Amino acid sequence: MRQQSPLQQQQQQQRLQQQRRLRHLVAVLLVLLLLLLSRHQQQQQQQLLLLSCAAHTVIPTQQTPRLSFVAVPWLQQQQQHQLLLQQQQQQHWRAFAATQRQPHRDPHIGQPPPSASATTATATAAAATAAAEAAAADGVGGPLYLSNLPPGHFKGKRLLAGLQPSGSLHIGHLLSTLLPLQQQQQQGALTRLLLCDTHALYTREGRPYSSRSSSSSSNDISSSSIEALALAMACGIRPLSLVQKERQQQQQQQQQQQQQQGGTLVLLQSLAPSHAQLAAWLQSIVPLNWVMRCSAAREAFEAPGFNSSVGSFLYPLQMAADILLHAAEYVLVGLDQEQHLEFTRAVARRVYVHLRAAHAEAPSSSYNATPQGGPLTAAKPPPLWGAPGLNNGGPQGLLASPLAARICCLRQPQTKMSKSAPSAAGRLQLTDPPETIAKKLAKAVTDNLPGAYTPHTARQQMLQQQMQQQEKQQQERQRQEQQQEPQQQLHCNSGSN
Incomplete structure (x- = not known):
């Protein structure tokens, strides 16, 4: 073996140093790339965590793989604290279904039943509300338009609206959902906005393996949910957690003004497992032929190939579970959702009958403990309460205006x-x-329909104008007849002379 000269040894050492530097540089670049990817993922996780905090919802189960969200130690501590508080409050209120888990400090549901002294006032207020809604409805049994009701009509009442983040929001969502919800939020209604990202999985655009899908990435529904929340806040929707923080910061300076301004409880559907739990429980008591009566389920059942899924077939039942879970008295819907709302009312009546029968037949020993809430101190079954409106026909549909319903x-x-x-x-x-x-x-x-579309309010104005014109014409004829009578009498008298 030939001995290398000092120059060759020096050159070899330089080559080795260059190789080591190159390896170090590649390693640093890989680390930076991993840090950038993890930072992007962490930002999405923080945004979804903000959504969860804004909705006052804690995540007790594992998330779906389509949502890039993982549990953190702080969130696990919040989960344990949430469960302890739920066990302490279990003796004060009951859920209306065994699978339902009420959110902590929920100002909308879980209130105790009204006292006997308030029965008369409640009946009077209900009669006035029914009269106002009957006057605002488009004909007998027609849709109820929000634009025809007086301001403050829904003050203190539960109003639910949902958005499906399967794409970018358009002007129809602005006029039919966001602006009416923001208006009722300012007028003191108990408003809720549900971002139905789970329902977005049922659409063709939300499927991960659809060849014709334009949003097959697993992060698209998550980013669409964040974009929907950002657009809602830009339109004036104020999440309840932000309102509470503002009240704490400005309590001394603007306390009265902050109390007058309400907030909206924003919920991400996938972060609240109660929606799926209640939907699974409803599948055991709702007949199959009820679902087949809905046109959306029937179209999904008859669609060929992979144009539909089991989720799209059970979509009316999922929507009913979302509405009943939040005990909504009024739901902002479109004209195409009226059939689903009728289905929800039928499900609500069946739930009420089912729970009332189970409440009457269950022995008192079965109320000594609950599998999720701990021991109960009551010796006899507590009164059936939790979902108001179940015995009154269920929630009522609400449309923003005739214009917003026909975009x-x-x-x-x-x-x-x-x-x-x-x-x-x-x-x-x-x-x-x-x-x-x-x-x-x-x-x-433009459409090719004959005639012109006239909204309900404009039609009423036209009828009033026609009646006023007819009255004016009738008064003019009477005035002319009265003026002609003396002249006729004068002619008669002159002829007789």
Whole structure:
């Protein structure tokens, strides 16, 4: 073996040093790349955690893999604290279903039953409310429009609205959901906004393995949920947790003003397992033919191939579980959701009958303990209470206005404006710049229906104007007849002379 010269040894050492530096540089780049990826993931986790905190919801179960969210030690401590508080409050209120878990410090549901002294006042207020709603409805049994009701009509009442983050929100959501919810929030209604990200999985755009899907990434529904919450807050929706923080910060300076301003309880559906638990319980008591009566379920059942799923078939039942879980008295819906709301009322009546029968037949020994809430001190079954409105026919549908109920697609005016349509030219998204909105409106297709659409309020104004014109014409004819009578008498007298 030939001995290397000092120059060759020096060159070899330099090559080895360069190789080591190159390996170190590659390792540093890999570490930086991993840090960037983890930071992006951590930001999404923090945003979803803020959603959970804003909704006053704790996550007791594992999350779905489509949501990039993992539990943190601080959240686990909050879960344990939440369970302890729920066990302490179990003796004060009961859930209306065995699978339901009430959120902590919920100002909307779980209130004790009214006292006997308030029965007369409650009946009077209910009669006045029914009279006002009957006057605001579009005909006998027609939809109830929010624009026809006086301000403050829903003060102290539970009002629920839902948004499905399967795409970007458009002007239909603004006029039919966000602005009415913001208005009722300021007027003192107990408003809730449910981001139905679980329902978004049932749509074709939300499936992870759909070849025609434009949002097959596992982070799209999470980012759409965050975008929907940001747009809702930009439209004036104030999450309840932010309102409470503002009250704590400005309690001394603007206490009275802050008390007048309400807040909205914002909930992310996948972070509250009670929705899935109640839906599973409803599947055991709701007949299959009830679901088949809904047009959406029937279309999903008859669709060929992979155009539908089991989730889309059971969508009416999932929607009923969401509404009944929050004990909503009024629900902001569209005209296409009226059939689902009728189905929800039927389910509510069946739940009430089922629970009343179970409450009457159950022995007193079965109320000594509960599997989730700990021991109960009552020796006899407590009164059935928890979901108000179950014995009154269930929740009532509420439409924002006749105009908001009929916002159609710009490219296909015979269909409604949809955020999941393949072409974005048919909808005005809330994030579109003014130039894009002007181009879409310039290319909009008008419908070919005969006549002109007249909303309910405009129709009433036209009828009033016609009646006023008829009255004026009748008064004018009477005045002319009265003026002609003396002249006729004069002619008669002159003829007789």
